[in-house]
Amino acid sequence: MISHSIERKQWHLVDFALRSVRPLGFIAFMLGALSLLGYALGIDVLYRPVDDGPATHPLTALTTMLMGCGMVTSASPLPLLRRLSPCFLLALVVTCLRLFEVAYDISLVSRFMPFRQVVVEELQQGKSNSMGFNTAAMFFLAALSALFAGVRWSNLAQLFASIALCFPLVAFVGYIYGQRDFYGQMSLITATFGLIVIIGILFSTANxxxxxxxxxxxxxxxxxxxxxxxxxxxxxxxxxxxxxxxxxxxxxxxxxxxxxxxxxxxxxxxxxxxxxxxxxxxxxxxxxxxxxxxALDELTDLPNRRKFHDFIGQKISDNVQHWLLLIDIDHFKRVNDTAGHDVGDRVLQAVATELARRCASDELVARVGGEEFAVVLPHCSQGRAWQLAETIRESVMALTIPEWTQPHGILTVSIGLVNNNGDLELTESYRKADKALYAAKRGGRNRCCMSEELETASQRAVGQEVSA
CATH class of the missing domain: 1.10.287 (Helix Hairpins)
Known part of the structure; x- marks a missing residue:
């Protein structure tokens, strides 16, 4: 039976943020690779955007590639890669070693970096080319944040990412205000790398x-x-x-x-x-x-007539093809008169439960009157609608209801069916289903009748009168 709660808003910004993680990771990876390509081809502008300004160190570019790769693989279907990317772990190790190098003036990871000779030559020429403390700390915090995000410690991940975000923002302020002391050895490219990576990690915790x-x-x-x-x-x-x-x-x-x-x-x-x-x-x-x-019927817990009108009205407004089944309990007045209203209520509840059990999650079952129920079947074929109607009729006959079926015999229902391709108004669709329902009752009750059959029979009768 279909859910009958009010419409909830879609979290589009959260969805957008989560979908952006992999593209941002790919961009970070490619930009890091582009900086290394600048070292390989001798194109300074790819790693030193400002003449005589700081350069993006090869270790920085390599760390950016690792972080970007980790962001891309974080959406992998493999649990290990998704939760604890080896790329983030490696980036954490590299930046941790670099922080020790800066703090204690020792060489741990720098001796293994790519394009070491190019960096040494630039330093001898008095140019700035180093993965400074701020850059190493920024990527260290970013990698730590990514690992926290991987194990679903989202609050810690967001905290460390927000702290890491201060480093590129400080650098940008320094470039905007012309304060070299404030960006130090962090190049404009490095600050951009950090901003992209940190935003991507934050987006991974958007939910x-x-x-x-x-x-x-x-x-x-x-x-x-x-x-x-x-x-x-x-x-x-x-x-x-x-x-x-x-x-x-x-x-x-x-x-x-x-x-x-x-x-x-x-x-x-x-x-x-x-x-x-x-x-x-x-x-x-x-x-x-x-x-x-x-929107609920108090006795049966089914959607009430108001919910039924809203649901089927929306289907008609959207031109959705559907079948409408009107179901009426045969001789229900006799149940109340003979066994009392308490038994009558139990009969209604038993029928409501059976109807709800027979219908799918995208179909609506509603109580629209005293002993009358309605079933709406979106995107349904004639064969499926007829088969469901017959199944409902037979399953109601098989019900055992205390104080009624044992002394008084089986319970039966009559069902009228009508197809609506979205071109019939609600009143017209309901009128045809109601007409089919009462045709079933006139035919002896405990049966199903399709509105199309009545129309075909009526057309056949008119044709016979004309030919006579």
Whole structure:
């Protein structure tokens, strides 16, 4: 029997975010490979976008490729690859070793990096080419976040990813405000790599926690997104205006202010969105429950006449072909008069249960009158409709109902069927099914009658009268 709850909104932004993970991973992998290609072909602009500025180190490009590969394989059907990608583990190891190198001035992983000679020559020429602490920390946190996401620790994954996101944002602020100290050895390409990777990892957790609340299609999500956008744009714009208008203002302090303010605002908005979404979920559940109660028949728990009209009206509006079956319990008045209304209620409940059991999940069974039921069969053939009607009729005959069938005999129903290709209005479709139902009753009850048969018989009778 079809579900009878109110329509729920689709979480399109969550679906979009989840679908974007693999493309973002592919982009990150290709951009990392392109930087390595720049080393191989001697094309500086592919790894050093600004003359005399920082370069994207080969280890950085390699780590980006590992992270991109991990994002692509995270959607693999194989559980091991999907949950704990070896690429993320390898990226975590590489960045961890690099952090030890920077901290203790030792060589662990750099000696095995590709294009080592090119890097050494550039360093001898006084150019900047290193995987600095900020870059290593950014990818370390990103890899850690990806691993947490793989084992469904989504809140931790989002926390570490949001911290990692600060590094490329700091670098972008430095480039925008012209503060070299702020981006240090992180090139513009590296900052872009980090942004793509971290956004992809965050998107992989879009169905959980703060990010799900912020992407919600309901009011709470809309408010959260608006607050996040304004909370990011406004401090950046204000900081840029102040830095250009006030020469004495420390750009480094200003950039710290901008980043911390934006990060704090987005974090608070995310936390608020979680609680707001929880409250809104309770409201939606209550609304659905009230809607379900309003659309249910109290005695049989079947959809009522109102729900029936809404359902079949939508099918007609969408031009969906369907069959309508009207089912009436034969001699039901005698049940109430002979055995009482309590037994009559049990008869209605038993028939309702049998009808619901015989129908599929996309079909509707409703109680539309005292002892009258309706069944709507979308996308159904004539043979299937007739077979179901006969099955219902025979299964009702086989019912055992305490205090009725034993002393008074079997229970029977009469059924009228009509086909609607979407061209009949509800009133006309119902009238034809009702006419077929009463034809079945006039024919002796405990039988099925199809509206098309009545029309064919009527046309045959008219033809005979004309020929006479």
């Amino acid at each position: 959980y926690g703060a990010l799900r609340a912020m992407l919600s299609p309901y009011l709470s999500g809309t408010i959260a997104r608006l607050q996040s956008i304004l909370g990011t744009i406004f401090p950046y714009s204000l900081g840029f205006a102040l830095s250009t208008a006030t020469a004495t203002l420390s750009g480094k302090v200003l950039a710290v202010y901008v980043i911390l303010t934006s990060w704090f605002i987005v974090l608070m908005v995310g936390v608020a969105a979680i609680y707001q979404e929880q409250i809104d979920q309770q409201r939606r559940r209550l609304t659905r429950r009230l809607s379900d109660v309003a």
